[in-house]
Amino acid sequence: MTATIFIILNLTDAYLTKAGLAMGASEVNPLMTPIGGSIITKGLLAIALILILYWFEKERVLWPLNLILFGVILWNSAVCGIVTLPKFDYLVISP
Numbered sequence: 001m002t003a004t005i006f007i008i009l010n011l012t013d014a015y016l017t018k019a020g021l022a023m024g025a026s027e028v029n030p031l032m033t034p035i036g037g038s039i040i041t042k043g044l045l046a047i048a049l050i051l052i053l054y055w056f057e058k059e060r061v062l063w064p065l066n067l068i069l070f071g072v073i074l075w076n077s078a079v080c081g082i083v084t085l086p087k088f089d090y091l092v093i094s095p
Contacts, residue, residue, distance in 0.1 A: 002062040003050045007043060009069040014042035016076035023083040 017027065018037025027033045035041050053059050 002059065002066065003054075005066050006050060006062050006069070007046045009066060009073060010042050010046035011039055012073055013069060013076060014039040016073060016080060020076055020080050020083065023080060025079050025083050 014037055017032075018039065021027065021037050027036060035045075050059075050062070053061055
């Protein structure tokens with residue numbers, strides 16, 4: 001169950017990253033810059049990480065990773081929302 005949530009969160013992160021990049025945002029994580037918003041690559045990396053964690057019997061680490069990834073998804077959602085806000089080219093100074 002935890003592994004499935006991890007994969008879903010990673011795919012959601014990849015989708016939001018791809019949407020943000022298409023809207024003009026930039027990737028902040030230097031390790032993920034070459035990958036960008038590749039949903040397939042991100043999903044395969046998530047599956048590989050899960051297999052490694054299960055191999056070394058460290059699957060309990062997935063819950064904290066899920067919480068961190070959920071925070072990243074919230075951040076990406078906020079960035080996508082901010083990027084779509086209208087831009088104002090003027091400054092209003094009221095007396």
